[in-house]
Amino acid sequence: MSAGHKTQFWTIARRDSAAGYLFIAPQLAGIVTFVLLPLCLVFWYSLHEWNVLANTFNYTGAQNYRMLLEDPSLPAVLGSTALFSLGLVVLNMSLALLLAVLLNQKLRGIAVFRTLFFSPVVVSLVAWTIVWGFLLQKNGGINGMLLFLGIEGPNWLREPVTAMISVIVVQVFKNVGLNMILFLAALQSVPNELYEAARIDGAPPFKQFRRITLPMISPTILLTSIITIVGSLQVFAQIAVLTQGGPGVSTTVLVYYLYQQAFQFHFFGYGSTLSILLFVIVACLTFAQWQLRKRIVFYEN
Amino acid sequence: MKTELSPRAKVLVYGTMCVLLIPFVFPTWWMVTSSFKPVSDIFAFPPQLIPRSFDFTTYGQVFTLQPFAKQYWNSAYIAAVVTAGTMGISSMAGYAFARIRFPFANAIFMVVLLGLLIPSEVTIVPLFQLFLKLGMVNTHWPLILVPIFGAPSVFATFVMRQFFISLPVELEEAARVDGLSRFKIFTRIALPLARPALASVAIFTFLHSWNLYLEPIVFLSSADKFTLPQALTQFTDAYGGPMWNIQLAAATLTALPVLIVFIIAQKHFVEGLAHTGLKG
């Protein structure tokens, strides 16, 4: 009878549930340990004044958040962050779209071009950055080329405006291939009949692009924009290698500032507060993306 | 837009693409060629697109100035372990979320998805403290454990789940009737069919680990523990200025193998990354 009881408890559904929990257990344990727990801790730390060098750890409540509001560097940092993200997304999107449109032509050897435009994506990030750093030196390759044309180039990485342009451009060329492929896929999913219909209606190519292509791929553009912005908020290596946030704070984006406060100046408490700020920004953007996607999916259905 | 172009338009398209190609291809070219140039030539004017002579001494210096072979091994084995581990953990979790009905599955999935919301930069401070307590700072454990189990693997789980959802349920039902357990269904039916998705996961996980920069510089402090991205920036002279030709030689050694694999298997790369990117 006891054996009968046992089989009663382990019904088919229960056994399957147990298998389900076993399958997700490693991932779930990892998320709890390496994401949820740290997220709680970072909030807890942000309520403390914590200097590792001085070995102090005092509860200060909202002190760090007050400091955040009064931090004289923060407006500049947020400005740089916004400038970097916006510049990046605008340049990235337009270039990706241009490349996708070019690659969408029926031409011999187009696959080779696609491979080459995509290749920086797989080049080691720091290697890529180092080469650009080398090219952007005062006497580097780019200014050498410019000199050929009779232009004396600036010291790219040492002047606020050109430094920002440089870090944006380096990042765009590195990763634009990804968005290019996404746009290419979107372009190819536009039914050919639409273009045929438009041609019968007598719409010239540019008008076809504006009235058919753009509206059809606008969901992809919107979604990739947000993904690109969220990604841009996490750009660290390029700035650490190229400009170390300088000159001044002109290229100090939020992530780099966080790194400086926590790991260079050892203000873990304030660094945690900056982490919370970064989290809130990313969470808002991601939430917007999900909402947008839901609406688009709904719209498409 | 798929109409045959006129010859003039063709020339225009080819021309535009060739010009646009410069910033994509030239840096890699410049990196490789400059690594063979003697120091005196790397900033020469006019710039030398093709080096006058091939000087391999910089490559020797790469290995003598730093334990570069060890660092190379560090990066390679960490990336390999992370890739294998992520494929295992994420395919299992992705499969369960896609296919197995268990209480709170959706709620748990939402919790796991939180990992996508939280950039690793946000949690780096507490993670550092955590590994400090565990005595794992200046070891490779943080660079292995966090990507496999933590936030970076969530994306892989998401990709795998999307794939498994698209797999016909009837295949698994047939397998159940054929006498397979859940685990066997997973290993014998679902996983072999998931090869394309696994390839995507492998590619982006490997690249992610290979490119990791913030984590190594936070967690690692001795040169023989360094990974490649971190090591590359360490080739500096007594004043902290970069030793360009050596850095470029090291960068070439870092970038070239992946680039070559990419060119061989480029279809997989492009489609794999685009596929996952679209769903991210």
Added chain:
Amino acid sequence: MAEVTLTNTRKAYGNVNVIHGVDLDIEDGQFVVLVGPSGCGKSTLLRMVAGLETITGGEISIGGKVVNNLDPKDRDIAMVFQNYALYPHMTVATNMGFSLEHRGGSKSEIAERVHWAAGILGLTPLLDRYPRQLSGGQRQRVAMGRAIVRSPQVFLFDEPLSNLDAKLRVVMRGEIKALHEKLKTTMIYVTHDQIEAMTMADKIVVLNGGRIEQAGTPLELYDRPANQFVAGFIGSPAMNFIPGKIRAEGLVTSDVVIPLPRSAQEHVGQDVVLGVRPEHLVAEESGIATLVTLVEPMGHETQISMMLGQTLIHGLFRERLPLRPGSIFHVRLTTDKLHIFSAADGHRLM
């Protein structure tokens, strides 16, 4: 080989009941077809027998053993799926031997069984192919091969022919029937196609809304449908239904009177629905006058649509009639082939 018994079997998803207490006895070696419109619960019922759906209430037993809580693999059943569900990454031989592999058969034993099954189904030359290299009919055969290879007690078929074209469907229908003749194993077959049900079954079970409407041999269901639903479902073209009231002189519908057999007198005064199959209409000068709306010649017979009073009915006629839409056409309803159902609940009165 085994009998299958369902006792008060129920299935609910949350609060939604999809199977309401089904009782069914399937004899050893019988070919039973579960048929009904989509959403009637026939597939769910089959999947409950297979063990792919849990059983909310009641009991299912196979070969005298209650299987409610057994895994599919422990029920000694085999199933053929609608989309065949062949493993794309395995050859035909591996697909067919896969279940044996997991039951601990030796290599030579498996190969022998696979060759036996392949021989029966004419698959021997295809054993090294992959499913993607096969035609629809061949895939269907492999799916059956996978099922017969381990000689289970019961075969379950879930709409196995619905992905084939009309011609191939007829061929495969014959093959499955022949297979049953050869193996004499209990088979439960789900379809929405009543022709498949009529041609293949020893016993048809008509399901509707998660309940059994009627179970019986094909001709029982055809000749004496238990209710209006079964009457309308079995037979093609479908039975005509004419609502009306029974009077002494016959069935009165609008201003038409249809003669009824004498036995109908006991239902005088009742509101009923008269059922008559299209093939039971006879062209006769002395019959009821109808107005022809459509003439569809098919060569061997002609289908004629006409208005009888206020009701549109269809008839099948062997003779070639000189009719056009708008013609007046006199028909007689074969009196001893009439079905009478209660207008209130559709059950058979006579």
